[in-house]
Amino acid sequence: MTDRANTFEIRRREVAQRLLDENPDALVIAGLGATVWDLTAAGDRHSTFPLWGAMGGAAAMGLGLALAQPEKRVIVVTGDGEQLMGLGALATVAVQRPGNLAIVVFDNESYGETGMQATHTAAGVDLAGIARAAGFPTIVSASTNAELDDALRTVSSGKGPVFAWLKVRAEASPFALPPKDGAWLKDRFRRHLLGPAAVGE
Template sequence: MIERRPFVQKILKNRKDNLRVVSGIGTSTWDLMSAGDNVGNFGFIGAMGQSIPFALGLAKAKPNYRILLFTGDGDTLMSLGSISTIANHPVSNLTMIVLDNESYVETGSQPTATAGKTDLELIAKGSGINNSYTVKSEEGYEKIMKTVYEEEGPSFIVVKCKPKATPLVFPHSFDGSVSINRFMSSMNS
């Protein structure tokens, strides 16, 4: 089991110029923001289930950037069909990292399906994403970095995390129009 926040920060340390990062609703956005403010970040604070299709649209529109999505098991379980869509409309520049703490921590740590019988790596493989694997210790760091920057995507990584609540770290703005325009300004047209 991994401590998610320092692990996200480690992945984003010395990030390359061609990386753009999206995060799904909830703790994933606070984790992303904890790594430091960056115009190349866009964090969801609502619209649960939409971060995966959003990342697909972005990756398709911006093939010259590496797109990294951090999201949770709750957000992912809400849009499992989008994984099939990505498999069948593939993008080589997209890595999805599911920070799987097996619970809805922000609402009181109710268990998600992954605390039970559900395996997101197998769902991604079954959906048609061949480069899908699970990381359970920090030893997976090097492999993840290679996937994020070098491997042909789409890739789907499940990072098993401790179900521990962490302090909220707010983004630059809660106003979505400010966030998206700032994020868009970080990319060449």
């Protein structure tokens, strides 16, 4: 972790809470580790699918869901490390251009979950620039609370695909773990979305 990331104003738990409160009908994919705990602390909803440990897969999973459910807003909430591992997916998202997808990166410039090692964003890698170069039509960044309202409004209703790059304070928050069984979580999500027949009930 860098000293500066310690001082970022935006608090990730508050953003997670706002994302769920302001988008009650959205389908949410939570990236691995801390973003999963953030969204669980904000309310373990059946419409959230937490990835737990599948690093690099969050944007791609959000893309598939957004294409399959074009009437729903799909919001991916993930970390900088997770997104850095899945950069190729940003190009595919931009090419597929799902209007209902928003990707929100909580960038604490660290691999928080594994001990706060600095990621490449600490060295200046510009995730919004990468999204822009890939062809995302809508990109927002926030590093202060004053910039957050606009960014979150765009996540909720901006023309997708939206890429939102939020610099969040590098801090450890109390654990809030969702259920651990991946197959059970998958069925819970499918039941919520498609009804009991989708899971053989």
